[in-house]
Amino acid sequence: MDLGLKGKKAVVLAASKGLGKAAALALAKEGCSLAVCSRNPENLNQAVTEIREQTKAPVFAETVDVSDQNSLLQFMRKSADALGGLDILITNAGGPPVKSFEESTEEEWHYWYEVTFMTVVRSVKSALPIMKKQKWGRIINITSISVKAPVERLIYSNALRLAVVGLAKSLSMEVGQFGITVNNVAPGYHLTDGLERIIRKRTEAGEDRQDILSDWENKIPMKRIGLPGDLAALITFLASEQASYITGTTIQADGGLYSGAL
Template sequence: MDLKLDGNAALVTASSSGLGKASAKALAREGADVLVNGRDPERLEEAVNEIGSVASGEVVGHAADVTEKAEVEGLVARAVEEFDRLDHLVTSAGGPAPYRPLEADDGEWYDTYDLLVMSVVRAVRAAAPHLRADGGGTIVNVTSRTVKEASPSNVLSSSVRMGVIGLEKTLSKELAPAVRANAVLPGSHETPRIEDLIEYAVDRGEIESYEAGLEERAEDVPLGRLGDPMELGNLVAYLSSPLSGYVNGQAVTIDGGSGSSTL
């Protein structure tokens, strides 16, 4: 299916690994020019090379910390400088440390808010004028299924990510009709973070093998497996494309059916 993204330009934050990288890869495969972002220059270069191998457009890397206002502004400016336009903004960020409800201290709450919410606010603020130009664009926020089903063992993600959904919904009205805003809510996907957690459990003798760890994590998934990050990337690319032109202000869950929420 042609998503009609040829010649478009996209910026994907925190895209040198995991779900952000999958989103950037899907956009690049569909013909968009993509600016890839990460903090580690070596990992960023590897991601640019991997994404570039499937791209028909241009793929550029830019190191920046999304918790720093000036660096986020520089990230957007670099995208516009490289591509002469900016049509799509995809926001992603690493997950916070898991805590039960009363375990996290004030500093951890504020740091998580800065990472998950203010990084999006700053990116949107800098990108909005460019997204509105040349016929309009899209914003897709990668968050988590925890905004619909709170996790007792991950209170920071469950609580703070709700702010991104509130922002996304208000942006879908404020920036329309020029810019559409949506969010994706992933459940468990086989990302490097999940891989590291499983391998750590193997090393500690808690499970017999990596494969056994995957099976254990997929026990509550009706499809019987964890998600492939590219499945989420494909959804992000679709929501960025004109084929989803009447989808706006939505939070789309992608979890293999493992969630219990009816909405």
């Protein structure tokens, strides 16, 4: 199936590893040119090299901490200049740490609000005028299954990501008339460095790595932990021409883990 993505210009935030990198690679394979960022230059260079080797896609990359307003806005402007436009925005950032409410602090609440929510607000604000003018755009936010079913001791994720869901639904109602769709994707468990950090935290507390993985696998109807590409496939479809009538949704890619009927 031709997804109609050849020549589209995509910005993927936080894309040197894990789900962001998989999304960038999948879009590049469909013929998109890319702008990507992350904080660590070595990781970013490695990801860009891999994407270029596998796809020959043009890639603009810059070291950016998306929680820093000025750096993010500068990156968004430079990306649109380098790509000659902007059609697709994938918002992403590092995930908040494992904390219960009682372990949470005022300082961390502010920090993770900036990372999780304001990153979306700011990058969308920057991309929207371009998308509106051309009457075509795709905004896809990487959130978490925690927006459908809160995950134990992920208090920042459980609380703050719902603001992204509310924002995306409201925004979809405002911008549909300009041919712009806004959707959230909700990963379940996908083997990435981010997930490894959660596993490590539990093994440090005395749990066995294989027991943790087996416990998750048993709860997942598809009986396996997801790969980053399992989410990237959904993102690629939502970015496609074929998904032009899908907006304001939050769709999980979780092997069936979420047990709600809707």
